[in-house]
Amino acid sequence: xxxxxxxxxxxxxxxxxxxxxxxxxxxxxxxxxxxxxxxxxxxxxxxxxxxxxxxxxxxxxxxxxxxxxxxxxxxxxxxxxxxxxxxxxxxxxxxxxxxxxxxxxxxxxxxxxxxxxxxxxxxxxxxxxxxxxxxxxxxxxxxxxxxxxxxxxxxxxxxxxxxxxxxxxxxxxxxxxxxxxxxxxxxxxxxxxxxxxxxxxxxxxxxxxxxxxxxxxxxxxxxxxxxxxxxxxxxxxxxxxxxxxxxxxxxxxxxxxxxxxxxxxxxxxxxxxxxxxxxxxxxxxxxxxxxxxxxxxxxxxxxxxxxxxxxxxxxxxxxxxxxxxxxxxxxxxxxxxxxxxxxxxxxxxxxxxxxxxxxxxxxxxxxxxxxxxxxxxxxxxxxxxxxxxxxxxxxxxxxxxxxxxxxxxxxxxxxxxxxxxxxxxxxxxxxxxxxxxxxxxxxxxxxxxxxxxxxxxxxxxxxxxxxxxxxxxxxxxxxxxxxxxxxxxxxxxxxxxxxxxxxxxxxxxxxxxxxxxxxxxxxxxxxxxxxxxxxxxxxxxxxxxxxxxxxxxxxxxxxxxxxxxxxxxxxxxxxxxxxxxxxxxxxxxxxxxxxxxxxxxxxxxxxxxxxxxxxxxxxxxxxxxxxxxxxxxxxxxxxxxxxxxxxxxxxxxxxxxxxxxxxxxxxxxxxxxxxxxxxxxxxxxxxxxxxxxxxxxxxxxxxxxxxxxxxxxxxxxxxxxxx
DNA sequence: CTCTCGCCTGTTTTT
DNA sequence: CAGGCGAGAG
Numbered sequence: 001x002x003x004x005x006x007x008x009x010x011x012x013x014x015x016x017x018x019x020x021x022x023x024x025x026x027x028x029x030x031x032x033x034x035x036x037x038x039x040x041x042x043x044x045x046x047x048x049x050x051x052x053x054x055x056x057x058x059x060x061x062x063x064x065x066x067x068x069x070x071x072x073x074x075x076x077x078x079x080x081x082x083x084x085x086x087x088x089x090x091x092x093x094x095x096x097x098x099x100x101x102x103x104x105x106x107x108x109x110x111x112x113x114x115x116x117x118x119x120x121x122x123x124x125x126x127x128x129x130x131x132x133x134x135x136x137x138x139x140x141x142x143x144x145x146x147x148x149x150x151x152x153x154x155x156x157x158x159x160x161x162x163x164x165x166x167x168x169x170x171x172x173x174x175x176x177x178x179x180x181x182x183x184x185x186x187x188x189x190x191x192x193x194x195x196x197x198x199x200x201x202x203x204x205x206x207x208x209x210x211x212x213x214x215x216x217x218x219x220x221x222x223x224x225x226x227x228x229x230x231x232x233x234x235x236x237x238x239x240x241x242x243x244x245x246x247x248x249x250x251x252x253x254x255x256x257x258x259x260x261x262x263x264x265x266x267x268x269x270x271x272x273x274x275x276x277x278x279x280x281x282x283x284x285x286x287x288x289x290x291x292x293x294x295x296x297x298x299x300x301x302x303x304x305x306x307x308x309x310x311x312x313x314x315x316x317x318x319x320x321x322x323x324x325x326x327x328x329x330x331x332x333x334x335x336x337x338x339x340x341x342x343x344x345x346x347x348x349x350x351x352x353x354x355x356x357x358x359x360x361x362x363x364x365x366x367x368x369x370x371x372x373x374x375x376x377x378x379x380x381x382x383x384x385x386x387x388x389x390x391x392x393x394x395x396x397x398x399x400x401x402x403x404x405x406x407x408x409x410x411x412x413x414x415x416x417x418x419x420x421x422x423x424x425x426x427x428x429x430x431x432x433x434x435x436x437x438x439x440x441x442x443x444x445x446x447x448x449x450x451x452x453x454x455x456x457x458x459x460x461x462x463x464x465x466x467x468x469x470x471x472x473x474x475x476x477x478x479x480x481x482x483x484x485x486x487x488x489x490x491x492x493x494x495x496x497x498x499x500x501x502x503x504x505x506x507x508x509x510x511x512x513x514x515x516x517x518x519x520x521x522x523x524x525x526x527x528x529x530x531x532x533x534x535x536x537x538x539x540x541x542x543x544x545x546x547x548x549x550x551x552x553x554x555x556x557x558x559x560x561x562x563x564x565x566x567x568x569x570x571x572x573x574x575x576x577x578x579x580x581x582x583x584x585x586x587x588x589x590x591x592x593x594x595x596x597x598x599x600x601x602x603x604x605x606x607x608x609x610x611x612x613x614x615x616x617x618x619x620x621x622x623x624x625x626x627x628x629x630x631x632x633x634x635x636x637x638x639x640x641x642x643x644x645x646x647x648x649x650x651x652x653x654x655x656x657x658x659x660x661x662x663x664x665x666x667x668x669x670x671x672x673x674x675x676x677x678x679x680x681x682x683x684x685x686x687x688x689x690x691x692x693x694x695x696x697x698x699x700x701x702x703x704x705x706x707x708x709x710x711x712x713x714x715x716x717x718x719x720x721x722x723x
Numbered sequence: 724c725t726c727t728c729g730c731c732t733g734t735t736t737t738t
Numbered sequence: 739c740a741g742g743c744g745a746g747a748g
Contacts, residue, residue, distance in 0.1 A: 067738080095738050120737085144733090194738055262737065362735055384737085418724095425724045546738070564736045586735060602736080623739090 006052045010045060014038075021249075021282040022046045025054065026221075028242075028276035029249040030269070034313045035298070035608035036289025036570065039251055040070075043223060044077045046249065050221055051086065059088030060220040062241075066229060067546055068093055070568060090219075094234050095194060096544050098201035102192070103540075105211050109204055114536060116191040116402050116409040117543040121390060123147060123193045126411050130181040139174050149175045150182060154195035155231040155263030157202060159183075188442070190408040198233040205240045216244045226568075227252035227272075231263035239275065246276060254309055255302050258564060258602045260594070270309060287313045289570050289611055291320025297614070297639045298607040304638055305597045325636060325646040326617035331365070331578075334619045335372035337647075338575050341615055342558065343376065345573060353379060355572040357559045359606050361584040365577060366560050373558065383551045383561035389542050393500060393512045394519050398542065400490045404474045405536050407444040417447075420499035423463050431455050432464075448472065470494070483535040484524035491516060563606045574610035576603070579618040579633035603635045616644075 010022060018038055021031050022045045033039035047063060050056040065071045071091045079085055090097070103113050118126065127150070128143045130136075141149070149172075153163050160183055164176035186192065192200060205212040222242050224230070227250035230238070242248035252269045260266065273279050287295055295315050302308070326341070328334040342356055358369055366382050373380045388394060396419055399412035407413070418424045435453050436446035448471075450456060450464040470493060478486055491497060497516065501509045526541065527533035551559070553569070563576070563584075578584050585599035607614060618632045636644075675687050 093738070142732095197738090259737075261735080364734075387737095421725075423724065427724080544738075562736060588735075598736095 006048070010049065014042075014045065015286055017282055017284050017286070018042050018045075021284070022049050023053075024249075024280050024282070026247050028246050028272070028279035030272045030276075030279050030281045031249065031251040031284060032281070032309070032311060033251050033253055033284045034287060034311060035253065035256065035605070036287040037284035037313070038286075038288055039225070039284065040074065040077065042284065043225060043251060044074055044081060046223065047074075047078060047086075047089070048081050052082070056221060057088070058086035060218060061086075061089050061223070062097070062219040062221070063089070063091040063223040064094055064097060064225065064238075065091065066093065066226040066568070068096070068544065069546070069551070070225065093544065094230075094237070095197050096540075098197040098237070099540055099544065101201050101215070102197065102204065105204060105208075105214075106200065108208055108211075109200055110187055111192065111200070112190050112406075114190065114406045116189065116406045116412065117197065117540060118186070118191050118193040118411060119390070119543060120147065120151075120194070121395070122191075122411045123151075125415075126185055126189075127178060127182055129414075130178050130185060134177060134181060136174065136178070140171050141175065143178075146175050146178050150179045151193075151195050152263055153179065154193075154199045155233055157199055157233050157236060185410065188408065189410040190406050191411065195233070198231075198237060202233055202237050202240065205237070212240060215241060220245050221247045221249070223249045223251070225251050226256075228254050228257040228266055228269045229259045229264045230268050232265055232268075233263075235265065235268045248276065255305075255311075255601055256567065256605050258567065258598060258605060260598050266307075283311060285311060285313050287315040287317075287608075290315065290608060291317055291612060293320045293322060293643050294607060294610050294612075294614055297323055297643045298604050300640050300643075301600060301607065301635060301638045302604040305600055306593070307597070321613055322643055322645040323614040323616060323639060325644055326615055327632070327647065328617060328619045330619050330621045331368040331623060332372070334577060334617050335368040338369065338577060338615065338617055339372045339376050339378065342573075342575070343378065345613070351572060353556045353558045354554060356575070357561065357566065357569070357571040357573070357609065358575040358577060359561060359563050359566055359609070360577045361563060361586060361602075362578075363562060365583075369560055369577070378558060379556065380558040380560055381551065381555070383559060384565050387546075388515070388518075389545060391512075391515055393496075393516050397487065397491060397496065397516060397519055398539065400474070400494065401487065401535060402539060403444070403471060404478050404486070404490075405539060407471075407475070408442050410443050413444060413447075417467065420495060420502075422467060424460075424467065428456070428460050428464070444471075478535060483527050483533065483538055484520055486535060487520050487523045491520070563602050566609050567605055570609055570611055572611045573613045573615070574606065575615045575617065576606045577617045578622070579616050579636055580622065580630035581633055582630060583622065584633055585635070600635065600638075 011019060014022060015038075018041070021029065021042050024046075031039070031042065033042070043063065047058075047061060050061060051058055063071075063074060065074060071093060074091050075085070075089075078089075092100070099117060102109075102111060102115070106115070107113065116122075124143060124147050127147050131139065131143055131146075158166075160176060160180040163179055164173070167173045167176045186196065205215070219241055222238065224238055229252070238248065238250075250269065250272060254266055254269055257264060257266045257269075273281065290298070292315055295313055295317075299313055324341075326334070326337045328337045338358060342358075345351055346353070346356075360366065360369070363384060370380065370382065389398070396416060399415040402409050402412040403416065414429065417429065432446045432450065432453070433443060435455060436443050439446065441449070446453070447464060448468045450461055450468065453461070456464070474486070474490060474493075477489060481489065497513050500512045500516070503509070504512060522542075523538055526538045530537055530541075553559075559571075576584075581587075582590075584603070585596055589595040589599045616636060618630070618636070620630065622630055673687050
């Protein structure tokens with residue numbers, strides 16, 4: 001395509017706001033892109049415009065997206081747009097960008113090129129080790145909480161010493177101790193966790209201006225997608241890179257900010273104009289995705305939030321169908337209701353399974369849905385949950401590969417040193433560790449040199465030597481074999497499949513063995529497609545891959561995923577399930593306004609995924625911790641009533657009374673047959689049955705109208721009206 | 724050193 | 739209701 005054609009096409013295919021955003025020549029640019037407003041189209045066209053019309057070398061462009069999938073999609077769309085690939089263009093996530101930079105230039109910070117990347121699982125096990133080493137086993141906070149606190153600190157670029165000096169209570173002082181030790185251990189293991197990738201990249205740029213300069217000269221144009229979800233560290237990174245040329249284009253939507261809990265800072269986008277005075281601001285407000293009804297409903301919900309920049313989405317699309325609310329009795333009935341609706345729609349509206357998505361707040365909710373789908377024989381795919389690369393057996397094999405690449409990687413080494421069982425237990429490990437510390441050698445070296453260790457018995461030495469030889473033989477072969485051959489070699493020589501057979505019942509063992517085999521083919525597939533078919537490259541890709549990256553939107557299956565995973569996607573028909581107080585919004589997020597608003601944005605994100613139809617379901621009773629009755633979500637009431645159609649539940653529901661009642665002994669006596677009560681969720685009803693007493697008290701209430709149910713009498717929710 | 728049992732805890736979302 | 743962890747026995 002030549003230059004003129006391209007320019008002409010742009011004008012025809014974009015609306016005025018989009019056109020403005022795409023053709024803004026240089027300098028800071030902020031694009032507020034409402035849901036479904038053609039954001040990806042603008043980004044890709046902008047990159048194409050930079051190259052085709054402004055003659056910017058693709059080599060000088062950096063585009064940062066949120067997931068690898070989004071990056072891949074962008075590359076694909078560019079290729080489609082121009083009929084060729086852009087050589088040298090960098091499209092990647094923050095994490096892979098930083099990993100790449102650190103592999104290349106990180107040595108000045110003390111990391112060797114073969115560093116390992118620790119996921120939160122690895123990170124937590126290292127933190128637990130730090131607790132032990134510091135003799136803090138029972139200290140507050142628990143390791144899991146400490147891990148979160150350390151992670152938040154890193155998001156904000158707070159280093160251990162600063163954390164320590166600002167620690168104001170015992171818990172924080174404990175975290176500071178662990179944090180300090182944790183960083184030492186990471187460095188000794190030649191490993192970085194997810195947060196380090198960003199933090200250390202920033203450190204690199206701050207400490208070594210010549211390195212920063214190199215990247216500044218390279219990235220003359222920077223585009224950042226989902227800017228509302230960047231945290232402080234990412235913000236600083238972007239600002240460092242863009243400070244000189246100021247050709248920074250950020251795209252985002254404050255209404256879709258849903259990652260506050262992991263450090264995302266909404267003010268990054270809201271303050272952009274302050275950070276870059278004179279920034280051009282473009283608002284994309286025309287929605288091309290959803291029906292008017294869906295869009296109106298979604299907008300009505302999100303306007304309840306206080307801290308947002310005002311905007312009004314509009315569409316020229318059809319009015320469309322009302323949203324449907326499906327009240328159900330419990331989670332399995334909910335699943336059945338969803339599946340029934342789905343199959344009905346499939347036959348009457350000629351939809352394919354890939355047109356549907358079922359969304360939920362927590363991964364645990366997928367179980368009942370999965371069951372219903374399986375019973376009905378409808379193919380489905382779950383995105384997320386236990387990720388493929390986080391499965392135990394996969395992590396075991398990967399740990400072997402990581403040790404081969406990076407023998408300092410203590411987390412991986414400790415993971416596999418006795419898997420499969422080879423008689424190297426905690427005693428031996430602790431002796432080795434002590435010896436390694438006193439001799440100032442790494443754990444791996446201590447293992448290899450254990451022959452010379454006076455502390456160890458002959459028997460133990462033999463076991464260690466065997467394992468050491470095995471590891472060394474893998475290392476030697478790493479240079480000669482293709483990655484997939486090495487993986488097979490590891491699996492074979494360690495007798496790993498046999499170990500799985502022994503450790504698990506047959507069925508489970510088989511599925512785990514299948515996973516291991518799938519891993520080998522994943523390695524093979526990688527080395528065939530990758531430009532750098534090395535084991536190192538594979539390991540890096542794997543640690544930064546998300547489940548959504550592996551998902552195939554085209555395949556004829558119903559998709560199940562969390563609302564978080566659904567960001568950036570669209571479907572003709574969307575089911576949002578579990579709309580109950582305490583579940584969505586999640587109870588832990590209902591205490592502060594900010595958190596409740598984030599839950600509401602999540603609901604907004606869910607609604608705006610839909611092109612044509614939305615179904616919202618909830619259950620009166622749900623098995624969680626124990627059986628709990630629930631109230632429908634406040635979010636349901638925030639949708640204008642004229643836009644929804646509510647299905648009537650027909651079945652008898654049972655909800656139980658609980659401890660709360662004990663506190664209301666007087667109320668208990670009042671709850672007798674014939675008494676009329678009012679309940680927040682179900683309206684006015686009459687008690688027709690009473691069983692048990694105290695904790696076990698259960699009343700059956702006949703609610704006026706359509707419902708007859710036993711209620712878990714959360715007394716606060718129920719008002720006694722009298723006879 | 725390994726295995727098993729039973730107790731406790733925690734149960735959100737993810738790069 | 740899981741999964742993790744510690745204690746105690748083999």
